[in-house]
Amino acid sequence: MGNRRSATRLVQRTIALLYVAVLVLVPLVVVTWKTVSPGPSAFWSAISSQQAVTAFRLTAEIALASVALNAVFGVGLGLLITRYRFPGRRLLSALADLPLSVSPIVVGLALVLVYGPVDGWFGGTLHSAGIEIIFSLPGMILATTFVSFPLVLREVVPVLAEEGIEQEQAARVLGANAWQRFLRITLPVIRPALLYGIVLSLARSIGEYGAVLVVSGNVSGENQTQTVPLLVGERVQQLEPGAFQLAFLLIVVTVLVIVLVFLRRRESESKHSEPPAVVPDDLALSADPAPAALALNNVASNDVAQEKGGLR
Amino acid sequence: MSTVVEPATAASPARTRAARDASGAARLGVGSGLGLGMAVLWLSLLVLIPLAAVVARGFTGGWNGFWDNITDPSAVRALRLTVVSSLLVAAINAVMGTLLAWVLVRDPFPGRRLVDLIIDIPFALPTIVAGLVLLAVYGTDSPVGIHLLGTQRAIVLGLLFVTLPFAVRSVQPVLMALDTEVEQAAACLGASPFTIFRRVVLPLLLPAIASGATLAFARAMGEYGSVLLISGGLSRTKVSSMYAYQKIENFDFPAAAATATVLLAVSLLVIVGLDLLQRAAARRG
Numbered sequence: 001m002g003n004r005r006s007a008t009r010l011v012q013r014t015i016a017l018l019y020v021a022v023l024v025l026v027p028l029v030v031v032t033w034k035t036v037s038p039g040p041s042a043f044w045s046a047i048s049s050q051q052a053v054t055a056f057r058l059t060a061e062i063a064l065a066s067v068a069l070n071a072v073f074g075v076g077l078g079l080l081i082t083r084y085r086f087p088g089r090r091l092l093s094a095l096a097d098l099p100l101s102v103s104p105i106v107v108g109l110a111l112v113l114v115y116g117p118v119d120g121w122f123g124g125t126l127h128s129a130g131i132e133i134i135f136s137l138p139g140m141i142l143a144t145t146f147v148s149f150p151l152v153l154r155e156v157v158p159v160l161a162e163e164g165i166e167q168e169q170a171a172r173v174l175g176a177n178a179w180q181r182f183l184r185i186t187l188p189v190i191r192p193a194l195l196y197g198i199v200l201s202l203a204r205s206i207g208e209y210g211a212v213l214v215v216s217g218n219v220s221g222e223n224q225t226q227t228v229p230l231l232v233g234e235r236v237q238q239l240e241p242g243a244f245q246l247a248f249l250l251i252v253v254t255v256l257v258i259v260l261v262f263l264r265r266r267e268s269e270s271k272h273s274e275p276p277a278v279v280p281d282d283l284a285l286s287a288d289p290a291p292a293a294l295a296l297n298n299v300a301s302n303d304v305a306q307e308k309g310g311l312r
Numbered sequence: 313m314s315t316v317v318e319p320a321t322a323a324s325p326a327r328t329r330a331a332r333d334a335s336g337a338a339r340l341g342v343g344s345g346l347g348l349g350m351a352v353l354w355l356s357l358l359v360l361i362p363l364a365a366v367v368a369r370g371f372t373g374g375w376n377g378f379w380d381n382i383t384d385p386s387a388v389r390a391l392r393l394t395v396v397s398s399l400l401v402a403a404i405n406a407v408m409g410t411l412l413a414w415v416l417v418r419d420p421f422p423g424r425r426l427v428d429l430i431i432d433i434p435f436a437l438p439t440i441v442a443g444l445v446l447l448a449v450y451g452t453d454s455p456v457g458i459h460l461l462g463t464q465r466a467i468v469l470g471l472l473f474v475t476l477p478f479a480v481r482s483v484q485p486v487l488m489a490l491d492t493e494v495e496q497a498a499a500c501l502g503a504s505p506f507t508i509f510r511r512v513v514l515p516l517l518l519p520a521i522a523s524g525a526t527l528a529f530a531r532a533m534g535e536y537g538s539v540l541l542i543s544g545g546l547s548r549t550k551v552s553s554m555y556a557y558q559k560i561e562n563f564d565f566p567a568a569a570a571t572a573t574v575l576l577a578v579s580l581l582v583i584v585g586l587d588l589l590q591r592a593a594a595r596r597g
Contacts, residue, residue: 005505008505009419012411012414012415012419013415013419013421015411016408016411016412016414016415016416016427017415017427019408019411019412020412020427020430020431020476023434023472023473023476024430024431024433024434024473024476025430026449026456027445027446027448027449027473028433028445030445030448030449030455031444031445031448033455034448073351073354073355076347076350076351077351077355079347080344080347080348080351083338083344084338084339084340084344084348085338085339086339086340086348092351092352092355094583095355095359095360096355097583098359098363098579098583099359101530101531101534101579101582101583102363102534102575102576102579103533103534103535103536103553103556103572103575103576103579104439104534104536104537104553105534105536105553105554105556105557105560105572106363106366106534106553106556106572106575106576107362108560109366109556109560109565109568109569109572110362110363110365110366110572111362112560112565113362113365113366113368113369113565113569114361114362114365115362119565120365121361121365142358145358146358146359146362149358149359178343203436206438207437207438207439207440207441208438209438209439209440209536209537210439210536210537210553210557213557214557214560229438229439229440229441229537230440232438232440232441232444233440233443233537233540233541236443236444236447236541237541243444244444244448247440247441247444247445250437250438250441251437251441251445254433254436254437254438254441255433257436258429258432258433258436259429261432262428262429262432
């Protein structure tokens with residue numbers, strides 16, 4: 001019986017590990033090999049060409065802008081949702097999560113239909129006012145902000161809900177104005193969650209492909225609108241060299257982010273051994289930081305938290 | 313910000329919720345009202361109005377125009393491929409995800425934490441990089457001798473790659489919180505390990521498995537970058553998002569918007585479905 005059980009366990013373990021190895025490890029090894037084997041000079045020319053440098057600059061600009069937007073609106077919306085009561089609060093919190101489950105192509109199309117220069121709802125007016133959004137930087141920022149919209153919000157809401165407002169009230173009684181209370185009390189409390197949300201948002205912003213592809217027009221050469229992911233796509237499809245080297249850089253960034261998130265999760269797991277504070281039902285976002293991938297891309301982390309609560 | 317706030321009286325956990333609601337949530341003042349207005353305006357400009365524009369453009373030709381666009385043979389073929397592969401991916405995820413979660417929680421082998429970390433990688437990779445990774449292994453000059461370029465199996469593989477952590481991460485916490493006493497009792501009463509899993513553990517995991525599989529399905533339905541390269545650009549491997557992109561490139565916005573509307577409807581259905589699933593799970597607990 002005992003033997004049979006450990007045999008079963010060994011079979012399960014082998015199947016599980018094989019699945020992960022075939023699906024993830026083998027491909028990563030192959031890509032690393034394809035990056036390294038052409039040699040360091042190929043690597044250097046792949047990442048130092050004019051096109052690549054422009055792509056790096058564009059990607060950085062877009063990522064910084066959309067992270068800043070998501071941080072400001074994430075914290076603002078988080079404060080509103082947790083600190084105030086108004087009609088439509090639950091709806092607002094649900095709508096803020098919607099962008100993560102929309103197909104990137106649909107996101108791109110949606111922005112083109114509203115801000116496109118030819119027949120977009122607002123695009124024509126903006127165009128005649130000399131403001132170009134689609135096929136230029138603002139549109140790419142909008143698309144990137146759309147797909148990473150709730151990432152900061154979802155990290156700060158559980159912390160805000162958990163911390164309560166006693167300290168803020170005390171500060172108010174002592175005569176601190178709203179701005180002082182935010183800077184001295186609220187910001188230090190949410191800083192780790194905010195930083196974590198910013199890291200997730202940054203990773204997502206650097207890697208977005210489909211939505212940016214549609215709104216950018218994928219222009220190379222003069223007036224290039226190709227970000228690093230778009231350039232990877234073009235190099236593969238045009239059979240140009242240098243795709244693996246760029247992709248490898250993006251893989252390194254991703255793995256760094258995952259390790260960072262993993263360490264933080266471990267840290268907060270040891271911290272959270274005491275029973276977690278009660279979070280209002282309608283805001284039951286995960287109080288523990290979600291696993292990296294789920295936090296990064298989809299609606300799962302709240303579900304996990306709720307199920308945890310539900311089955312306890 | 314000028315509301316009088318009642319003092320917080322947090323005593324027992326049961327009362328904390330009520331106390332926090334009463335004390336924590338204030339009515340909107342001038343400053344916060346302005347903030348709310350700006351947040352709603354931003355959400356509308358960025359998300360709500362554009363998504364409404366998709367639906368509106370999908371129906372420019374009225375219901376008939378919409379219907380003609382989504383019943384176009386190549387749109388139907390793309391949608392069928394998308395739905396069938398997404399369902400397949402959801403099913404495989406349900407099985408393999410549960411197995412992986414089980415091994416990660418119940419089998420303390422060395423290197424377990426590393427596997428736990430690796431699981432997140434494919435999904436967090438930029439989608440085009442995920443696509444390139446798969447192309448490198450299963451493309452024309454495959455180093456492992458498996459050529460999948462331009463096959464429907466390749467689409468399923470790409471979707472499995474990016475949805476790897478969904479079911480695992482959904483099942484894992486539930487499994488960790490599970491009390492093993494019931495399982496021990498069942499074992500004492502002579503139940504075999506398989507019977508224990510089927511009769512005791514599985515029913516408790518089902519909501520989590522279902523929600524993980526549903527999330528994988530939703531993600532697979534809209535996926536673009538990771539399956540683009542391995543699809544080989546053939547019509548038999550064109551999923552709905554590729555079909556929509558092709559229509560956008562040809563400036564056929566009504567057709568693109570019609571397909572996009574269908575994808576959007578699926579996302580909304582999934583969100584509502586998950587909500588119902590969670591409520592059912594919470595009621596059971």
